[in-house]
Amino acid sequence: MTSLTGHAARAALALLLCAFVMTPAAGAAERTGSAADWTARPAAGGAGTGTGKDDGRPYFYLEGAPGTVLQDRLAVTNPGRTPVTVRLRGADAYNAEDGDFALRGSENSTGTGAWLRLAADTVTVPARTRADVPFSVTVPTTAAPGDHPGAIVAESAGRSVGVRVHLRVGGPTLAALTVEDVTVSGRTIHYTLVNRGNTALAPRLAVGADGVFGTLLRREARTLPVELLPGQRVKLTEPWRDVPALDSVTVRLRVTAEGGAHSEAAASAVLVPWVPVTGGALLVLAATVLGAYGYRHRQRRPPGDASPRSQPTSEERHLVQAGADT
Structure with missing residues (x-):
């Protein structure tokens, strides 16, 4: 990790721009991939974690105090047989609602994505070649201590790749969470x-x-x-x-x-097992409604009113009349 300020930082970045390199990709003679197989990852021998063993770095790790300039390099590799043009930009990182790692657009980035400057926004990588693109992160003097997650987004041939940038600004840190x-x-x-x-x-x-x-x-x-x-x-x-x-x-x-x-x-x-409970409740409700209907129907009859069967039929009325005539 390199830390520079002022004119020294600009001079160092200019030197890096001059050192912008394109080297044959490892094993290019044996590769038969297409341009769509391009990759973007931290460059070997970059700032890394300071261990010197950064060839397989999965992400960038940069740390510095407010006001410093941090530098590293992105490697874009084209194993295909035709050139590929890759667009590059910085982006802030955030958690999607379900917890996934997501990236903001350029216009919505106010942290690492806005502080990051690449040597080139677009790079054309010849066939079977790797391009190392220098970049710098200028930490504002007002930056809050702690982690400021971001990424370098590389886009080409319908693909988008985010290479994570783990930036930590020096100062007090606090680990706190709630459920x-x-x-x-x-x-x-x-x-x-x-x-x-x-x-x-x-x-x-x-x-x-x-x-x-x-x-x-x-x-x-x-x-x-x-x-x-x-x-x-x-x-x-x-x-x-x-x-x-x-x-x-x-x-x-x-x-x-x-x-x-x-x-x-x-x-x-x-x-509660709602299906059987709901079914039983509906049966009880139906029985209650039928019982109430029957009760109200009986209550509506006038006192002394005979049942329909207690009234004489036409045949019975005829027999009564015949008996009276005799």
């Missing part, structure tokens, strides 16, 4: 995680549930498949396949992360 909005719906526990600190976190989750007659669920802490970035909120779910059909339960979630971050939350729910 909120815990609910139970069907066979799923829903909850929300919020990173309230200034460092990226790999949260660990432990789950427990108790019912009227004892323990229903116990899951030891495990690392969730999400990197929770500073200031971000994500909505996650936890499956519960053996949820009881009828019970009153209390679900408890506990989350932890490195740096001493931890939080707990609980929620209560009454679990």
Whole structure:
């Protein structure tokens, strides 16, 4: 990692621009790939993590105090037989609502994506060649301490690749998170995680549930498949396949992360098998309606009113009349 300021920084970047290199891709003689197989990744021998063993770096790691200029190189490799033109830009990173790592557009980037400058916004890489593109990140003097996640976005031939830039600004760091909005719906526990600190976190989750007659669920802490970035909120779910059909339960979630971050939350729910209960309720309702209708119908008859069968039929009236004539 290199740290420069003022004119020295501009001079060093100019030298890097002059050193913008294009070298044959390793093993090019044996490759038969197309231009669409281009790749973008941290260049070998770049700033890296300072270990000197950065040939396989999965992302850029840069660290410096406010006001410094940090530099590294992006390698764009074209193993195909025809040239490929790749567009490059910086972008801020954030968590999508479900926790996925996402990137903002250029116009919406105000952090690392806005502080990052590439030696070229577009690079044309000849067949079977690698181009190393220098870039710099100028950390503002007003930048807050902590992690500022971003990426370099490379686009060409209908493909878009984001190479992560993990930038840490020097100063006090705070690891803090909360778990909120815990609910139970069907066979799923829903909850929300919020990173309230200034460092990226790999949260660990432990789950427990108790019912009227004892323990229903116990899951030891495990690392969730999400990197929770500073200031971000994500909505996650936890499956519960053996949820009881009828019970009153209390679900408890506990989350932890490195740096001493931890939080707990609980929620209560009454679990009812709604299909049979609803069917039974409809039967009771139907019986109640029929009973009420019959009762009201009987109440409407005037006092002393005979039933329809107690009235004489026409044949009976004829016999009565014949008896009277005799």
